[in-house]
Amino acid sequence: MSEHSTSSPLPRYFAIWAALLICTGLTYYAATLDLGSFNAAVALGIATFKATLVVLFFMHVWHAGEKLIKLVVISALFFLLLLLGLSMTDYATRLWS
Amino acid sequence: MVPPTPRRFPLPDSHAAVANANVSRDAHAPDSLQLRHHFATEEQQRDAVNLGMWAFLATEVMFFGGLFAAYLIYRTWYFPDFAAASKSIDAAMGATNTAVLICSSLTVVLAVWAAQTARRTLLIVMLILTMLLGCVFLGVKGKEYKDKFEEHHVPGASFSFDNVPVPGHPDQYANPRHAEIFFALYFIMTGVHAIHMIVGLGIFAWLLAMAWKGRFTPEYNTPVEIGGLYWHFVDIIWIYLFPLLYLIDRHA
Numbered sequence: 001m002s003e004h005s006t007s008s009p010l011p012r013y014f015a016i017w018a019a020l021l022i023c024t025g026l027t028y029y030a031a032t033l034d035l036g037s038f039n040a041a042v043a044l045g046i047a048t049f050k051a052t053l054v055v056l057f058f059m060h061v062w063h064a065g066e067k068l069i070k071l072v073v074i075s076a077l078f079f080l081l082l083l084l085g086l087s088m089t090d091y092a093t094r095l096w097s
Numbered sequence: 098m099v100p101p102t103p104r105r106f107p108l109p110d111s112h113a114a115v116a117n118a119n120v121s122r123d124a125h126a127p128d129s130l131q132l133r134h135h136f137a138t139e140e141q142q143r144d145a146v147n148l149g150m151w152a153f154l155a156t157e158v159m160f161f162g163g164l165f166a167a168y169l170i171y172r173t174w175y176f177p178d179f180a181a182a183s184k185s186i187d188a189a190m191g192a193t194n195t196a197v198l199i200c201s202s203l204t205v206v207l208a209v210w211a212a213q214t215a216r217r218t219l220l221i222v223m224l225i226l227t228m229l230l231g232c233v234f235l236g237v238k239g240k241e242y243k244d245k246f247e248e249h250h251v252p253g254a255s256f257s258f259d260n261v262p263v264p265g266h267p268d269q270y271a272n273p274r275h276a277e278i279f280f281a282l283y284f285i286m287t288g289v290h291a292i293h294m295i296v297g298l299g300i301f302a303w304l305l306a307m308a309w310k311g312r313f314t315p316e317y318n319t320p321v322e323i324g325g326l327y328w329h330f331v332d333i334i335w336i337y338l339f340p341l342l343y344l345i346d347r348h349a
């Protein structure tokens with residue numbers, strides 16, 4: 001998508017890149033800590049944050065002029081969550097009885 | 098009878114309008130050769146191509162989503178065995194590959210910017226750098242696979258995962274059958290991801306050839322943008338694969 005801002009996007013690109021690398025180091029470090037059942041949550045949370053940065057700024061969804069693209073992204077995420085969420089509500093709770 | 102008043106402006110489909118449209122297109126013919134006849138403007142063509150790419154990426158999300166669902170279900174069931182199997186993979190190599198892919202995403206976004214701002218040399222350099230980083234990724238991946246083959250951790254007849262303790266429970270051994278499921282998922286998910294990387298390298302080789310010929314201009318650079326979207330998507334898949342496959346219960 002075309003950039004609508006007139007200023008150079010380069011500082012933003014490098015900032016996102018640095019944030020992604022820092023988050024990768026953070027994931028690696030967090031995995032060595034004993035957070036109990038929160039280890040997976042922290043790892044997936046950081047991964048989701050990184051993926052969001054890539055989608056919004058590297059894939060230009062934030063500046064997309066076309067609203068349909070945002071709709072496609074959101075609907076893809078919605079159906080992915082439906083798939084994972086409904087599967088896990090079943091399999092993760094089978095041992096509860 | 099009142100004579101019909103002549104039309105002041107040609108309707109969009111009138112001969113005059115069509116002829117004029119052709120004239121105005123021919124006026125800047127070298128640039129707009131890339132504009133297909135069924136699109137009114139380059140802007141519209143750009144939006145349509147982008148939307149098509151995003152629809153394709155949505156199907157890719159579903160494709161990998163099935164694999165992630167299978168992974169999550171088995172991980173929930175056989176967590177101790179998955180943790181033991183995950184610990185046998187070199188997490189440092191996985192982290193290196195994550196950093197390599199993030200750097201390649203930066204070079205891709207710079208390539209798109211170079212194409213949009215008519216910087217041909219920068220575009221070519223960034224495309225080459227992206228492909229180099231992609232090759233580094235595949236090389237590290239190949240080393241990882243080699244180690245797994247030598248350790249007999251590849252699912253199949255010679256698979257062996259005996260007497261491997263569960264992390265945090267030294268008295269308890271992982272079930273080799275369950276660990277084999279982890280390695281099957283590991284090879285399928287990273288393998289399919291690697292195939293996507295190889296396809297991406299092919300796309301970027303084509304983009305490089307086009308950029309070399311000077312085919313991309315600030316008006317026409319959609320292929321670079323679309324190829325970039327694909328590359329970023331493959332990067333995002335790896336962003337999830339890394340913590341899920343390499344970092345289960347590392348602390349124990």
